Amino acid sequence: MSGLLTGLSVALQPINLLFCFAGVFLGTLVGVLPGIGPVTAMALLLPITIGAPPESGIILLAGIYYGSMYGGSTTSILINVPGEAASVVTCLDGHQMARNGRAGPALAIAAIGSFIAGTFAVVAMSIVSAPLARAALMLAPADYVGLMVLGLVMVSFISSGSVANAILTASLGIVLGLAGIDTMSGVSRFTFDRPELLEGIDVITLVVGLFGISEVLQNLEHSVQRRLVTDTIGRVMPSREDWRRSRGPIARGSLLGFLLGLLPGGGAVLASFASYGLEKRWSKTPEQFGKGAVEGLAGPESANNAAATAAFIPLLTLGIPPNVVLGILLGALIIQGIQPGPLLMVNNPGVFWGVVASMYIGNLMLLVLNLPLVGLWIQLLRVPYGVLFPMILVFCVIGVYGTTGSTFQLGLMTAFGILGYLLRRTGYDLAPLILGFVLGPLLEANLRRTLIASDGDWSYLLTRPVGLACLLLALALIIAAALPAIKARRETFGPADQG
Amino acid sequence: MAIELISKVLWFVVGLVIVWLAIGMGVGRLDEPGAGMMSVGFGGVIALLGLGGIVHLLIKRRPVQSENPGQPQEPWTRAMLWRIGGVLVLLVVYVALLERVGFVLLTAALMSVLFGAYAGIRWVWAIPLATGLAVANYALFKLALGTQLPAGILG
Amino acid sequence: MLRKLAVLGLVAGALAATVAVSNAQQYPNRAITLVIPWQPGGVPDTQYRVLANLVSKDLGQPIIVENKPGGVGTLGVSSMAANAKPDGYTISYIGSGVFRAPFLQKMTYDPKKDFTYIGGIGQYLFGVVVRTDSPIKTWADFVAFAKANPGKLTYTTFGVNSVLHLAMEQISANLGIKLKHIPSRGNSENNAAVLGGHVMASADGSTWAPLVDSGDFRLLVTWGDKRTSRWPDVPTLKEVGIDYSETSPYGLAGPAGMDPAIVEKIYASFRKALRDPAHLELLKKFDMEAFELGPKEYTAWVQKEIDRQQQLVAKFAEKPEAK
Numbered sequence: 001m002s003g004l005l006t007g008l009s010v011a012l013q014p015i016n017l018l019f020c021f022a023g024v025f026l027g028t029l030v031g032v033l034p035g036i037g038p039v040t041a042m043a044l045l046l047p048i049t050i051g052a053p054p055e056s057g058i059i060l061l062a063g064i065y066y067g068s069m070y071g072g073s074t075t076s077i078l079i080n081v082p083g084e085a086a087s088v089v090t091c092l093d094g095h096q097m098a099r100n101g102r103a104g105p106a107l108a109i110a111a112i113g114s115f116i117a118g119t120f121a122v123v124a125m126s127i128v129s130a131p132l133a134r135a136a137l138m139l140a141p142a143d144y145v146g147l148m149v150l151g152l153v154m155v156s157f158i159s160s161g162s163v164a165n166a167i168l169t170a171s172l173g174i175v176l177g178l179a180g181i182d183t184m185s186g187v188s189r190f191t192f193d194r195p196e197l198l199e200g201i202d203v204i205t206l207v208v209g210l211f212g213i214s215e216v217l218q219n220l221e222h223s224v225q226r227r228l229v230t231d232t233i234g235r236v237m238p239s240r241e242d243w244r245r246s247r248g249p250i251a252r253g254s255l256l257g258f259l260l261g262l263l264p265g266g267g268a269v270l271a272s273f274a275s276y277g278l279e280k281r282w283s284k285t286p287e288q289f290g291k292g293a294v295e296g297l298a299g300p301e302s303a304n305n306a307a308a309t310a311a312f313i314p315l316l317t318l319g320i321p322p323n324v325v326l327g328i329l330l331g332a333l334i335i336q337g338i339q340p341g342p343l344l345m346v347n348n349p350g351v352f353w354g355v356v357a358s359m360y361i362g363n364l365m366l367l368v369l370n371l372p373l374v375g376l377w378i379q380l381l382r383v384p385y386g387v388l389f390p391m392i393l394v395f396c397v398i399g400v401y402g403t404t405g406s407t408f409q410l411g412l413m414t415a416f417g418i419l420g421y422l423l424r425r426t427g428y429d430l431a432p433l434i435l436g437f438v439l440g441p442l443l444e445a446n447l448r449r450t451l452i453a454s455d456g457d458w459s460y461l462l463t464r465p466v467g468l469a470c471l472l473l474a475l476a477l478i479i480a481a482a483l484p485a486i487k488a489r490r491e492t493f494g495p496a497d498q499g
Numbered sequence: 500m501a502i503e504l505i506s507k508v509l510w511f512v513v514g515l516v517i518v519w520l521a522i523g524m525g526v527g528r529l530d531e532p533g534a535g536m537m538s539v540g541f542g543g544v545i546a547l548l549g550l551g552g553i554v555h556l557l558i559k560r561r562p563v564q565s566e567n568p569g570q571p572q573e574p575w576t577r578a579m580l581w582r583i584g585g586v587l588v589l590l591v592v593y594v595a596l597l598e599r600v601g602f603v604l605l606t607a608a609l610m611s612v613l614f615g616a617y618a619g620i621r622w623v624w625a626i627p628l629a630t631g632l633a634v635a636n637y638a639l640f641k642l643a644l645g646t647q648l649p650a651g652i653l654g
Numbered sequence: 655m656l657r658k659l660a661v662l663g664l665v666a667g668a669l670a671a672t673v674a675v676s677n678a679q680q681y682p683n684r685a686i687t688l689v690i691p692w693q694p695g696g697v698p699d700t701q702y703r704v705l706a707n708l709v710s711k712d713l714g715q716p717i718i719v720e721n722k723p724g725g726v727g728t729l730g731v732s733s734m735a736a737n738a739k740p741d742g743y744t745i746s747y748i749g750s751g752v753f754r755a756p757f758l759q760k761m762t763y764d765p766k767k768d769f770t771y772i773g774g775i776g777q778y779l780f781g782v783v784v785r786t787d788s789p790i791k792t793w794a795d796f797v798a799f800a801k802a803n804p805g806k807l808t809y810t811t812f813g814v815n816s817v818l819h820l821a822m823e824q825i826s827a828n829l830g831i832k833l834k835h836i837p838s839r840g841n842s843e844n845n846a847a848v849l850g851g852h853v854m855a856s857a858d859g860s861t862w863a864p865l866v867d868s869g870d871f872r873l874l875v876t877w878g879d880k881r882t883s884r885w886p887d888v889p890t891l892k893e894v895g896i897d898y899s900e901t902s903p904y905g906l907a908g909p910a911g912m913d914p915a916i917v918e919k920i921y922a923s924f925r926k927a928l929r930d931p932a933h934l935e936l937l938k939k940f941d942m943e944a945f946e947l948g949p950k951e952y953t954a955w956v957q958k959e960i961d962r963q964q965q966l967v968a969k970f971a972e973k974p975e976a977k
Binding site: 164167168171172174175178182184185187189190213216217220221384385386387389390391393394397398401402405407410411414417418421422426427440443444447448451452455456457458 | 502503506510513517520521524528529530531532533534535537538541542544545548551552579587590591593595597598606609613614617618619628629632633636646647648649
């Protein structure tokens, strides 16, 4: 606790309050603007932070990161364009709520769920960070294989449309994810001798194309002179009923997100998908999922925020960044002459606890910043679609070009837009494709690593407790799906439209 | 029905192409998987499910709706395809010219056309609105946030 | 007639020379674009942005940094060479991956012909670490363990055919040992795999530094020419009897056919920046060293380096199976 007091004394200094506010404000902004994400924003502000004191610089950059998690949900809900892979799930029910004229409550629930989950994760972080990070390291490649398999099986349950269709799109996602130079053998896969594809397909290009462009194309089926949502938006504050239904998902999502967020790789993505699957299984009215169920929004939104915060733990306590964004933060720390790692708490208590404490304050600021401003974002929906969609197209272009600087990637984005439109049009859900894309390469790498280490012995996969438990759970889900009774039940409610 | 069948046939073909390409990457052995093994596996899954779908449709002759009852899609109309195709063509031209012409000019042109032709805004208003938005985007992203955008012939 | 022609030729030559000189004297009169073939935020990106700031002040023109990632650091460089004019207003980071890639994949450029090499900038610090509770205490233990258990000692790098993988294979070949390579997908995964006990050793850039200082990792050997000032007790490869060093130096290049006078002018300014205290401090934080090498020396060095990369690939790379 004394550590946290030290932290508060750092974080409450006026300069740090200012940096914290600037960070979360910019984060919300880049989160809201589709395409441009926290990676770009942080990388561009990195040079500015060099001149500032270390803790102030890190507070600013961290604020951009978790601030963007709040803002990212806004575009997912309002225009069905996820800013990054983790907010794909938010589109499923969040955007449906907006279509049903409940954009206000959707945005409010997302903001409040994010706040609760973010705060929970910060508290948990200040209590148990170091031992937890060590425990997460003990997971062997074989355990990851189990986790990834479970994640992929789960996705066929959460998607709308038939299970067969979900498996088709997930498989396509996995194959797309494997494109590029194979790190294990050096073979170029699906690159067609294009140097642009050597590092694989860029996730931003894929997400922006599949969701952003294809959404525009789908909306163009109708006349564009209408508005996305008529003037009856409803009130912003969620009803008592919404609250009651969101409580459980927020609590479960926070915990799930926190634990999965510790994992390197697809932590936040896996967390949001897992939370959605969990809520859909848990719910007494699963048929509402995909049609604007508030549970399907509250759970994943909380999960991805908790995961985003939990991801700081391996970085600050071990010096191991679990994703690209935190990799940039690692660079920022080193430039400041601070080595994140086991010694950070001892050598630079002001920095460690200052950043943690600033995250408490930042979450509070975000709530204040987001809730009153929710009304402002809703104004966007009143703009006629004919004016809105050219802007969306331009944002998509800026997002992809801004990170890759390549017109080839823009062409790829357009191609994915057409693919996404055709898939939606013929009754396929795109969410499994994204999860397959993110988890496929991780599954392959961990499976092959396991086999190299065990000299090709597949039974080694069954010797690790966590991995085994995940595999068994996945098997149980498959059996449950195959049982005729359940299958019949699924078919009556399962397939829903896609947004 | 027809669309459903065509989509399954396409899946089947895509699956086969993936398997064929992946075999070329080296499948390896089961105890030492090569670069192509996963792709062969999942390409195979795609091909099989596509084939299964084709058989299923041909035997049962189930209408599209039973597969996807949530949102009955209205059939494509000529007007719809013109709208969608038009935007796609504009987007492809935009992408092809972006680096040569530059962001501000080209974006203003694209938006003018879209506002004028799609949103039905009178050209006198569409062009200044589009230009204003293009400049505003450039100012916000390139000048304030530092995103890279091509300057083109104005640079 | 002949005399007249000769005079004319001389005059024309002199004129061309003055134009060239005055071009070089006027250079730069507008903004210079510096291509970084990586995503923003990494070590080279950070270093080049610091240098760009210093050079920009020195030359009196802004330097626009453009990130063009893709193709493992080759795409931005090769498209720069193919599309930009060799007028000195577009230059790029260039690293060993650009020299190696053509021998691994079909590439659209020839590193010996398609670039003007401007000069050296920096080099990395690489080294091998194990977990502190490992029975391997020294590099000699490492070699002894590998000899006693051929193919059992596992190590990780950030990818097959990476500079670290090829270097480890070269070292193994020198010693006559056989190691088992378990590649990861990035530096952070390397550290996690060693810390979690899933592999025995990691060959990596200095991302292990904090874990070495905290006592979680033991640094066995570094790959530079001399010992580091931060870990003066750790020997270099040469000191443990392996005649090899690997620092994967990187530098600056432009499209083929740049005016030598402009090249000199650019590098003179970068040379100043390399020695600037702000840059030296940055290097110290990343435990790296500058790689100061003028245009002529760097060009000669690159030609040799390309041949060396070709040999490394021929001997040690995992070759894609023929289609």
